[in-house]
Amino acid sequence: MNREILDGNSAAAKAISLCDVSVIAAYPITPQSAMVEELAEIYRHRDENYKFVCVESEHSAISYVTSSELAGARSTTATASVGLAYMHEVLGVTGGCRVPVVMPIVNRALVAPWSLWCDHQDSMAERDSGWLQFYAENAQEVFDCIIMGYRIAESKEILLPMMVCMDGFYVSHAMQKVDMMEAENVKEFIGAFEPKNLFLDVNHPMFINNLTSADEFTEIRFQQESAFRKALTKIPEIMDEFNQKFHREYHMIEAYCLEDAEEVLIGIGSMCGTIRKVVKDLRKKGRKAGMLKILTFRPFPAEQIRTALAGKCRVGVIDRSAGLGQKKGITASEVSAALNGSSTEVVSFIAGLGGRDISEQTIENAFDILQRQEMLPLEKVFLDKKENAMQIREWEE
Amino acid sequence: MDTSEEENLVAYGVNTCMGCGLEIVLRRAIEILGKNTIVVIPPGCAAVFSGFGNTTAMRIAGFQGNLENTAAYASGIRTSLDVQGKKDVNVLAFAGDGATVDIGIQSLSGMFERGERVIYICYDNEAYMNTGGQQSGSTPEHAVTTTTPGGKLGLKKDMIAIAQAHRIPYAASASVAYIKDFQMKVKKASEVNGPAYIHVHAPCPTGWGFDPSKTIEIAKKAVLSGAWELCEVANGEKIVHEIPCENKDEVWQEYMKLQKRFRQK
Numbered sequence: 001m002n003r004e005i006l007d008g009n010s011a012a013a014k015a016i017s018l019c020d021v022s023v024i025a026a027y028p029i030t031p032q033s034a035m036v037e038e039l040a041e042i043y044r045h046r047d048e049n050y051k052f053v054c055v056e057s058e059h060s061a062i063s064y065v066t067s068s069e070l071a072g073a074r075s076t077t078a079t080a081s082v083g084l085a086y087m088h089e090v091l092g093v094t095g096g097c098r099v100p101v102v103m104p105i106v107n108r109a110l111v112a113p114w115s116l117w118c119d120h121q122d123s124m125a126e127r128d129s130g131w132l133q134f135y136a137e138n139a140q141e142v143f144d145c146i147i148m149g150y151r152i153a154e155s156k157e158i159l160l161p162m163m164v165c166m167d168g169f170y171v172s173h174a175m176q177k178v179d180m181m182e183a184e185n186v187k188e189f190i191g192a193f194e195p196k197n198l199f200l201d202v203n204h205p206m207f208i209n210n211l212t213s214a215d216e217f218t219e220i221r222f223q224q225e226s227a228f229r230k231a232l233t234k235i236p237e238i239m240d241e242f243n244q245k246f247h248r249e250y251h252m253i254e255a256y257c258l259e260d261a262e263e264v265l266i267g268i269g270s271m272c273g274t275i276r277k278v279v280k281d282l283r284k285k286g287r288k289a290g291m292l293k294i295l296t297f298r299p300f301p302a303e304q305i306r307t308a309l310a311g312k313c314r315v316g317v318i319d320r321s322a323g324l325g326q327k328k329g330i331t332a333s334e335v336s337a338a339l340n341g342s343s344t345e346v347v348s349f350i351a352g353l354g355g356r357d358i359s360e361q362t363i364e365n366a367f368d369i370l371q372r373q374e375m376l377p378l379e380k381v382f383l384d385k386k387e388n389a390m391q392i393r394e395w396e397e
Numbered sequence: 398m399d400t401s402e403e404e405n406l407v408a409y410g411v412n413t414c415m416g417c418g419l420e421i422v423l424r425r426a427i428e429i430l431g432k433n434t435i436v437v438i439p440p441g442c443a444a445v446f447s448g449f450g451n452t453t454a455m456r457i458a459g460f461q462g463n464l465e466n467t468a469a470y471a472s473g474i475r476t477s478l479d480v481q482g483k484k485d486v487n488v489l490a491f492a493g494d495g496a497t498v499d500i501g502i503q504s505l506s507g508m509f510e511r512g513e514r515v516i517y518i519c520y521d522n523e524a525y526m527n528t529g530g531q532q533s534g535s536t537p538e539h540a541v542t543t544t545t546p547g548g549k550l551g552l553k554k555d556m557i558a559i560a561q562a563h564r565i566p567y568a569a570s571a572s573v574a575y576i577k578d579f580q581m582k583v584k585k586a587s588e589v590n591g592p593a594y595i596h597v598h599a600p601c602p603t604g605w606g607f608d609p610s611k612t613i614e615i616a617k618k619a620v621l622s623g624a625w626e627l628c629e630v631a632n633g634e635k636i637v638h639e640i641p642c643e644n645k646d647e648v649w650q651e652y653m654k655l656q657k658r659f660r661q662k
Contacts, residue, residue, distance in 0.1 A: 025473065025476075049481075050480060053472075055511070056503060056510070059466060059469070059503075059504070060466060060469035060472075060504045060507055061469075063466040063473060064469050064470070064472055064473035065473060067437070067462075067469075067471070067473035067477070068473035070460065070474075070477075071435065071474045071477035072481055090466065093463065200459075202433050202457070205432070206453075207448055207453035207455065208459070208460045209461045210449060210450075210461050211444060211461075212449075213450055216450055
């Protein structure tokens with residue numbers, strides 16, 4: 001098998017280039033820029049059936065690829081942070097028109113204050129936009145999730161756009177070994193692009209996305225919801241097929257040393273690699289630590305999580321976004337809802353904001369809280385917050 | 398005129414206001430471009446042609462975009478058709494002045510710079526008429542709108558100059574009072590190899606405050622008096638089509654007086 005040393009950005013660019021994407025429209029933003037630069041270089045050598053376009057903003061980028069795909073060509077873009085926030089309005093159009101764009105997101109904090117570094121607030125803020133969301137742990141998962149992403153997003157039972165999220169710098173810029181695939185095998189797996197249900201074709205004219213009254217709006221939203229529900233059963237089927245064909249091991253959630261675990265941390269994205277390491281170390285010391293990784297955040301695999309955590313006394317969830325104004329972080333809230341009615345207590349941890357490393361020590365601290373404290377904290381715990389938080393940049397009278 | 402059923406690509410009885418200027422623009426543009434066209438329409442007055450629920454007023458393929466990205470959606474469709482070898486299909490972007498000169502100017506500028514072969518028609522009724530007549534960047538100085546109750550203080554943006562500055566292959570201004578001239582320009586726009594921009598003066602009886610029977614008369618007086626200019630810009634050179642008028646000042650006075658929006662309160 002062909003193996004390369006790639007960072008997440010390059011893994012995404014290589015995956016896209018294998019998926020027969022005809023049109024790419026992109027706008028550069030840190031930490032995504034290297035990905036679109038690589039795509040520009042790849043597309044420079046392709047024929048007139050492929051086009052890389054530099055647009056003047058992320059808002060136009062997502063508009064461009066949405067209409068391009070509606071007109072019959074597989075199309076995509078990629079972004080991060082404020083670029084994704086700028087796309088917000090059009091993300092709803094892509095989702096609502098059921099255009100199965102597969103878009104890499106390089107997670108980066110939202111402003112203010114300005115930050116260039118990893119945080120999940122950008123994509124978490126879009127979790128209800130009608131897009132599937134996968135959070136890749138490393139470059140290999142970025143590569144694989146994009147390829148299986150096309151098959152999932154474009155399958156007629158689902159027809160939803162998908163964000164393949166990777167942690168800014170930790171995944172986007174870290175070199176790792178990636179097992180590649182042959183173009184023809186990828187082609188065979190994802191198939192040729194075929195517009196379904198809504199499309200722009202002069203021979204079959206239809207008007208898409210016109211004003212719709214309360215008489216039909218609910219039903220159209222329900223159709224989207226129904227697609228997410230179908231995705232819960234369809235994604236595991238497609239993953240199985242993918243795993244067999246390409247010798248991989250993907251599931252919507254991944255359990256690590258979970259079965260007999262008494263201290264469990266739930267993570268998402270690159271932090272899971274570190275959690276796995278800490279679990280291993282704690283096991284050596286005789287502690288029964290375990291991990292549950294959530295790969296697919298939309299659709300949220302609530303039933304699978306509930307089953308995996310059955311009988312657990314207490315679990316911690318690490319969110320890499322602040323989830324301001326709610327008692328628990330975003331992922332922790334969803335896990336709590338999934339466990340509703342069970343006796344499992346959920347502790348919400350916040351860590352790794354604005355690029356702060358989620359270190360082994362940070363994760364050990366979370367395990368320690370789960371193990372030692374009799375009364376578990378009811379509100380979010382900012383795991384890696386400094387002592388002097390309230391004195392930072394405070395105006396002194 | 399629309400005589401055969403085959404050519405009736407835009408339905409009759411569409412619920413625009415009586416005397417609507419933009420309705421004339423859309424019908425006469427589609428008459429030239431035909432059914433081998435994909436249209437993008439943002440929310441706004443023209444969206445009544447997009448239709449409502451499971452009905453549409455047009456028998457051509459179309460997409461309703463957002464207010465500010467008509468040019469981006471149209472560009473995406475163009476590129477998509479091109480990579481599929483469907484180069485003979487027209488892509489028409491059809492937006493009002495607010496969606497063009499205010500919120501949509503960024504994506505329009507991007508399209509002009511990249512050079513996608515899109516026909517962009519801006520129907521200019523000189524305010525946000527679909528939302529009740531609020532001022533836009535295309536509202537002329539002194540005009541009363543619902544958000545400039547004392548009259549607009551700034552000037553109207555010069556979109557032809559903006560288009561010209563991008564050095565696109567073809568730009569023109571037109572008026573609903575001169576349909577043959579407009580249709581000639583639409584034809585030219587469809588034949589250039591790159592973006593074409595046509596800015597059409599489309600009087601609005603509801604917003605400007607005049608009798609719906611006088612749309613064409615008002616539009617004509619605007620041109621004759623010099624309040625609106627008919628021009629073409631090709632290969633960077635601007636040519637103004639002057640329509641001879643002996644009593645310009647008088648016509649200008651009539652143009653202003655026929656409308657409520659220029660009356661002092």
